[in-house]
Amino acid sequence: MRTRPEEDGLHPAGESGPRLSWHRPSEGVLTLVLAGRWCLDETLPARNAAERDIPAVPGRLTFDTAALADWDSGLLTFLAGLLKTCAARGVAVDPSGLPEGVRRLLAMAAAVPEQKVPPRNAAARTSLVSRIGAATLVLARGAPAMLRFLGEIVLSFLRLFSGRARFRMSDLWLEMEQVGPRALPIVSVISFLVGLILAYLGADQLKLVGAQIFIADLVAIGMVREVGALMTGIIIAGRTGAAFAAQLGTMQVNEEIDAFRTLGIPPVDFLVLPRMLALMLMVPLLTLYAGFVGMFAGLVVSVTIFDISLFEYYNETLRALELKHFWVGLSKGTVYGAMVAFAGCLRGMQCGRSAEAVGEAATSAVVTGILLITVAASVMTIVYYQLDI
Amino acid sequence: MAGRAHIEVGNLSMAYGKFLVQRDLNFAVSKGDVFVIMGGNGCGKTTLMRALIGLQRPAAGTVRYDGEDFWGAAEEDRARMKRRLGILFQGGALWSSLTLAENVALPLAEYTGLPPARVAEIVSFKLALVGLAGFEDFYPSELSGGMKKRAGLARAMALDPDILIVDEPSSGLDPLTARRLDDLILELRESLGTTIIVISHDLASILAIGSDSIYLDADTHTMIATGNPREALTHGDPKVRHFLTRGSE
Ligand SMILES: Nc1ncnc2c1ncn2[C@@H]1O[C@H](COP(=O)(O)OP(=O)(O)OP(=O)(O)O)[C@@H](O)[C@H]1O
Ligand SMILES: [Mg+2]
Numbered sequence: 175m176r177t178r179p180e181e182d183g184l185h186p187a188g189e190s191g192p193r194l195s196w197h198r199p200s201e202g203v204l205t206l207v208l209a210g211r212w213c214l215d216e217t218l219p220a221r222n223a224a225e226r227d228i229p230a231v232p233g234r235l236t237f238d239t240a241a242l243a244d245w246d247s248g249l250l251t252f253l254a255g256l257l258k259t260c261a262a263r264g265v266a267v268d269p270s271g272l273p274e275g276v277r278r279l280l281a282m283a284a285a286v287p288e289q290k291v292p293p294r295n296a297a298a299r300t301s302l303v304s305r306i307g308a309a310t311l312v313l314a315r316g317a318p319a320m321l322r323f324l325g326e327i328v329l330s331f332l333r334l335f336s337g338r339a340r341f342r343m344s345d346l347w348l349e350m351e352q353v354g355p356r357a358l359p360i361v362s363v364i365s366f367l368v369g370l371i372l373a374y375l376g377a378d379q380l381k382l383v384g385a386q387i388f389i390a391d392l393v394a395i396g397m398v399r400e401v402g403a404l405m406t407g408i409i410i411a412g413r414t415g416a417a418f419a420a421q422l423g424t425m426q427v428n429e430e431i432d433a434f435r436t437l438g439i440p441p442v443d444f445l446v447l448p449r450m451l452a453l454m455l456m457v458p459l460l461t462l463y464a465g466f467v468g469m470f471a472g473l474v475v476s477v478t479i480f481d482i483s484l485f486e487y488y489n490e491t492l493r494a495l496e497l498k499h500f501w502v503g504l505s506k507g508t509v510y511g512a513m514v515a516f517a518g519c520l521r522g523m524q525c526g527r528s529a530e531a532v533g534e535a536a537t538s539a540v541v542t543g544i545l546l547i548t549v550a551a552s553v554m555t556i557v558y559y560q561l562d563i
Numbered sequence: 564m565a566g567r568a569h570i571e572v573g574n575l576s577m578a579y580g581k582f583l584v585q586r587d588l589n590f591a592v593s594k595g596d597v598f599v600i601m602g603g604n605g606c607g608k609t610t611l612m613r614a615l616i617g618l619q620r621p622a623a624g625t626v627r628y629d630g631e632d633f634w635g636a637a638e639e640d641r642a643r644m645k646r647r648l649g650i651l652f653q654g655g656a657l658w659s660s661l662t663l664a665e666n667v668a669l670p671l672a673e674y675t676g677l678p679p680a681r682v683a684e685i686v687s688f689k690l691a692l693v694g695l696a697g698f699e700d701f702y703p704s705e706l707s708g709g710m711k712k713r714a715g716l717a718r719a720m721a722l723d724p725d726i727l728i729v730d731e732p733s734s735g736l737d738p739l740t741a742r743r744l745d746d747l748i749l750e751l752r753e754s755l756g757t758t759i760i761v762i763s764h765d766l767a768s769i770l771a772i773g774s775d776s777i778y779l780d781a782d783t784h785t786m787i788a789t790g791n792p793r794e795a796l797t798h799g800d801p802k803v804r805h806f807l808t809r810g811s812e
Contacts, residue, residue, distance in 0.1 A: 251684040275754020289697030527704040528659030
């Protein structure tokens, strides 16, 4: 039987630091002697040294804290772990040697038993193939949700036309202002630059056949029919689609959307419809505007750099611009606007309940929006070509 | 040490722009006190807390921690003083991108050089103290409101702060859990000598744990010193008695 205190050689602590030793006053009893400062700012002894010596059943663990100077969570966590080990080994623990406060805090921590919850985040590392598979499944599962949302929107529009949709006109005006006039500066800059690029591109190619005057045709038709709508769509996807997703996502986080649902107000009517309408009305207008800015850029470049007279350019533009090009541009603008609103609102409504989810929703809204625009652009271009419009 | 003013607030006024929330607050919190800040909704309790913890500069007046002027100090001194505070926000304010364990571990990782294994032990223990053992890997969005509150308290206690400031710890808790939280607060004071400032409307809890208190009056925009809430209940200012008896006096 050993009675001499035995220093834990692993942790020769300083004067005041935490010290751990143990002795066996009688058979089957182990007394842990805790001395010095047991605080988090000290290097605390490792537990396994003490745990090795815990007697096997039947046995008892007691404590001697006469020389304990100070303690905080450092001691508490050390003891909490130790008690768990003792419980697992069936060792009886007599805590009477511990300071009063330590005993009570340990009891509090043990008062609510640990919840048995399913293990989480288990699938951390998976192979590339299975990740591609999982991503595909996510996409495939996303499709029905998208269709369902589309269905809700269609129903909402039907309610709108039958005058039963519940939304506030003021929301629509507010959204229209946000989407339209406030986007003018960025649309102006980008359309001007794109018009300029088109003009240069045309000038270079048309010089070969000595027909630089057709720059006007290229710029006018290009801007009005295709590029104006496309650039506006992409700008709006980044500017407004992301904003829609963030707004609706935050409302989702704050349970505002749930509050609509419990009141029996379809959130789609109240939140999605005004946004959808705002974009479908404003994007075509922005497209038209972008077309004119682009043509103006073409004119500036042609007149100042390629020596085409103002009058010639003007006449050529008028000749080239048939009304149908405007209809094509406007229809594309409307569709792109709808696509952006759809993507933004969809991602916002699907948003999870955390700040991070709101960020993801915004990102995803832009990606989805641009993807939908591109697909729609391709389809419409082919269809219009076939119909010879 | 006991009894000496630990936190001293002198002539403190707080405002949002021209809107005066509270003025001329004077009180002292002794070490080991459970100091209760009472008052109706919107009287400025949270605003006072923001002035105490360095989030919002008061319009006038001083806050002193152990005699050291908090708002007059340089940025880095203020940061040092702030490290002694553990704070539970009214809404929990858990970081939504981190799990509960990571939420509690972050202050430990930031301000102690402890090895990860020890940090994990401390985290589990703190979560156990608030009755959330086993929820380490949950994200805040997967918790109930009351659980978030308790997790926020676990995070506030992570560094064994000298001073714990809690904004409505028991709102949204069931009575038994609220009671357990009261016990925990008292225990922290008993065993670790933590000074605790509690913002609360929970009458049972105010009476159970408060050792000193003030009442912020929304009408006059200033405070009424109320002392021990149990005594205020019988001898205090009529306004405070009215509050503490839910208007029946
Ligand atoms: N960011 C702010 N800007 C302007 N005024 C504010 C702001 N935050 C709070 N207030 C106003 O300050 C006053 C006090 O608000 P505070 O949040 O401190 O109240 P409280 O006492 O904590 O209320 P509660 O019990 O509801 O939590 C209120 O009248 C509120 O309208
Ligand atoms: Mg408040």
